[in-house]
Amino acid sequence: MSNVFMKVRPSGVLKYDDCPRAYKYQYVDRIRTETTSVNLPFGTAVHDACTSWLIADSTGKTVSIADIFREGFQKALDTKIVSFPQDKLPEDLFKMGEALVTSFPAAWTDSGLKVLMDKDGMPMVERRLETEIRPGVVLSGQPDVVAVDAQDRVVVPDIKTPAQSSDEVFAAASEQLTSYQLLLEDPSVVAFTGRKKVDRVGFFEGIKRKVSRTGKGPTWEPPILVDARSDSDIDDLKWKIQAMAADVEAGVFPKRPRMAFNSPCTMCDYVGLCHRGDKSGLIFSTSDTDNGMDELMAAADAL
Numbered sequence: 001m002s003n004v005f006m007k008v009r010p011s012g013v014l015k016y017d018d019c020p021r022a023y024k025y026q027y028v029d030r031i032r033t034e035t036t037s038v039n040l041p042f043g044t045a046v047h048d049a050c051t052s053w054l055i056a057d058s059t060g061k062t063v064s065i066a067d068i069f070r071e072g073f074q075k076a077l078d079t080k081i082v083s084f085p086q087d088k089l090p091e092d093l094f095k096m097g098e099a100l101v102t103s104f105p106a107a108w109t110d111s112g113l114k115v116l117m118d119k120d121g122m123p124m125v126e127r128r129l130e131t132e133i134r135p136g137v138v139l140s141g142q143p144d145v146v147a148v149d150a151q152d153r154v155v156v157p158d159i160k161t162p163a164q165s166s167d168e169v170f171a172a173a174s175e176q177l178t179s180y181q182l183l184l185e186d187p188s189v190v191a192f193t194g195r196k197k198v199d200r201v202g203f204f205e206g207i208k209r210k211v212s213r214t215g216k217g218p219t220w221e222p223p224i225l226v227d228a229r230s231d232s233d234i235d236d237l238k239w240k241i242q243a244m245a246a247d248v249e250a251g252v253f254p255k256r257p258r259m260a261f262n263s264p265c266t267m268c269d270y271v272g273l274c275h276r277g278d279k280s281g282l283i284f285s286t287s288d289t290d291n292g293m294d295e296l297m298a299a300a301d302a303l
Ligand code: SF4
Pocket: 019, 020, 021, 022, 255, 256, 257, 264, 265, 266, 268, 269, 270, 271, 274, 275
């Protein structure tokens, strides 16, 4: 690989699409907020518990999936300033997370999917993969799990914990999934997976509902899987990343407020900084301090 000028994650491509100025604040200036929405550590804790179980199960080991969730979520609450929505207390989220992770093994078994093992017999779970888009521009991503189905097709199910399930339309369009396919079909990755093509991509979703005696609590939905992307879809993503790299190289980060009905500004962590130069509530990165941005970006990738 040539000298790397820009390494971009799938979540970075999405952020740039959303608003180039917000991308600059997050990925170039590495500014983060003092408080973190509880959705991020919750999703990370569920995700880490499920992927740890997948690694253990596929290598003949056992782990306590509930302990991994509880310890991960508690650690995040102990070490970060976390904001909660009005309708959810920490104990609600502990119950919800435990219900989700303890039902994950059965849901995974019911899906009929099995973890793909690489040529060295290692599970394809949480493996950091890279592909060079053009000299100096690298896409870097970490699919949760690469699996095979009953027909021995290669399947990439992204594990998520949304409040509502996605649909096939979004699964057929999601650029995060396109990115994973692009990464897995890179010759350097094919060399250790032994699989040249991805056949199916989609979502494996645990729906965040409160644990309740009467209503439907948290559940894992059957995976939403669609056919892999066409060559033309893959080429479109490569062109898009190259255009984004050209803007980043030129230092072009325009604001993208769009229309009132679909503006990203109302949900933007940087709205005060962007509109008024207000730095309150933000933590700036310096060359010798870690402001936790790497951890935050990894968590955003996982959601
Ligand atoms: S406030 Fe709006 S224009 Fe400014 S960075 Fe955020 S999303 Fe972009």
